[in-house]
Amino acid sequence: MIEIKNLVKTFKDGDVVTPVLRGIDFTLKNGEFVVIMGRSGSGKSTFLYQMSLLDEPTSGQIIIEGHDAKDMKPEEKILFRLQKCGYVFQDYALLPELTALENVVLPSLMQSINAKKAYATAKESLAKVGLSHRLRNIPSHLSGGEQQRVSVARAIAHKPKILFADEPTANLDNESSKAIIDIFRELHKEGQTIIMVTHEEQYARMAQKIIKIDDGKIISVTKNM
Amino acid sequence: MFSKLALNAKIGFFLAWRQIRHSSFWTTGLIVFVMVLTFLNLVVVSGILVGLIEGSIAAWHKQYTGDIIVSTLLNKEYIENSPNIVTLIKTLPEVEQISARFNKGVTLEANYQTRKENEKPNIASAQLIGINPVEEDKLTGLSSHILAGSYLNQSDYDKVLVGYFLLKQYIPVDSPGFSALENVDVGTKIRIKINDVAREVTVKGILKSKVDNVSMGVYMVDSEAKNLIGRDDGNAAQIAVNLKDGIDPLVVKSALVLAGVDKVAKVQTYVDAQPQFLKDIIKTFATLGNFLSSIGLVVASITIFIVIFINALTRRKFIGILKGIGINGQAIEMSYIFQSMFYAFLGSAIGLLVVYFLLVPLFVAHPIDFPFSDGILVAPLGETLVRVALLVISTIIAGYIPARMIVRKNTLDSILGRN
Secondary structure, eight states: OEEEEEEEEEEEETTEEEEEEEEEEEEEOTTOEEEEEOOTTSSHHHHHHHHTTSSOOSEEEEEETTEEGGGOOHHHHHHHHHHHEEEEOTTOOOOTTSOHHHHHHHHHHHTTOOHHHHHHHHHHHHHHTTOGGGTTOOGGGSOHHHHHHHHHHHHHHTOOSEEEEESTTTTSOHHHHHHHHHHHHHHHHTTOEEEEEOOOHHHHTTSSEEEEEETTEEEEEEEOO | OHHHHHHHHHHHHHHHHHHHHTSOHHHHHHHHHHHHHHHHIIIIIHHHHHHHHHHHHHHHIIIIIBSEEEEEOTTOSSOTTHHHHHHHHHHOTTEEEEEEEEEEEEEEEESTTTOOTTSOOEEEEEEEEEEOHHHHHHHHOGGGGEEEEOOOOTTOSSEEEEEGGGBTTTOOOOBTTBOOBSSOOTTOEEEEEETTEEEEEEEEEEEOOSSHHHHTEEEEEHHHHHHHHTOTTOOOSEEEEEEOTTOOHHHHHHHHHHTTGGGTEEEEETTTTSOHHHHHHHHHHHHHHHHHHHHHHHHHHHHHHHHHHHHHHHTHHHHHHHHHTTOOHHHHHHHHHHHHHHHHHHHHHHHHHHIIIIIHHHHHHSOEEOSSOEEOOOOOHHHHHHHHHHHHHHHHHHHHHHHHHHHTSOHHHHHHTOO
């Protein structure tokens, strides 16, 4: 489903060149739940951004769902992200003026899905994350945990092929974090492909595979039983 | 292509409406207030400039020419066969009122009884206008322009009305080529001189009008004026005609031309008779008004540009998120276009209400008292709607450019707040 070959990413600031990813090879199969771990600055989030087509690598190849990212125009990448990907960000990334339901329904509306059907699906997604009673609330009227659950609902509402999550529990208390991870586990059981960045061992253990990154390179791949 | 555009517009509207709904009341109010002021600047500045002259033209029409004016041909002192022309005009069913005038250039002199030989004579040049006071009043409302004293009666033998421009007490101007009478008021005896003929008359009233021909004229009952200027044949110099409501002056003009009146007189509608300088000033003022309006338009565009730019800049992270989750850049740009349109339409709508339900009636009830006209606000709906369209278009452009600038930035940089 995702095949990455010799992925390199460097940042340039004037004459200063900072290598962040130094030639990563990686394959993600359908239905896998993979966690990327590493200390701060190791390049784990940068890796996720390249993989999820949110950023352009300096060199290397990313083949996602049979498409070579290099051949995709920016508009095609946006469309691809809309149709095939779901995103959960560390800081929830909800639109403040939209209600929980509107935040969740937006990607479906952008896909020209019939409004009635889109709203019904969005409600189902919110029900799945236990927020049926918060449909009309705007993000500022929700707790951090609830906001992250809305974010998850938004990411899964349009049934993406891959769910990308960047430190989804970093800003949450234990109870909320556990709730999010439980949702991910349920989704995985239903066959959802998930790739998640985290630095918390306890949640990493829930995944099928743990990839450890350090200094821009994969240093270990561990399979959980 | 069209369905993609429609989808982006739908999503853009979805986002714009929610952003407007959740924006600060005071911020939205301030932006709309700026748009209202811009709209007023667009419509009212040029409207008053044009209205200034329109007021003058309206005064010229109502207070002097009437709807049709028949006057002497060039180098002629009177209209030949005037009595028959007057009779002809009176037979036309479209005609409401008619007033024949007997005009002649005269010299007025005051204080001639007390003047010493070495003193400069107290004189002024003027146009003597002989009128039937009742008919003239019905046609032009002349009696309503009496500043002091009283209006003429048909039986007034040696009484005149003097325009206030001819009296120094009202117009203390002393310039070459223009002289006004000193120490003349209601009841003062003055002398009217035509060539070697002089007649002593008493000032019965003083006229004040925004029409120079009235304010610089000396009005006398027609029978006395005819005697004074030696016009025994009854030939008038001007025949002013008012038509019934809704009658097109061109129709009556054509009828008079068809009857051959144009062979002995100039037949003009009130529009034809407008002095050329007024027509020129209208064009100049319209250009000036458009220039000033253009500045207003640029200022409004810059205001919207800044507002949308700051808005988009502060929301850069959310724009990045939208792009990140797959929302098309065009849909995001459209959301800002819709917001700009909202401000422009709301500002224009309030502006339209202010113009048509407040300012226009206000200026009609209380015209601006300019020296040469009663200034009104001219705001034809068609032209106003064109200005609304201009405002909306410039606002859309001003809203689109900054939105596009922000939307084009790297998605991840926007999400992470990186430069």
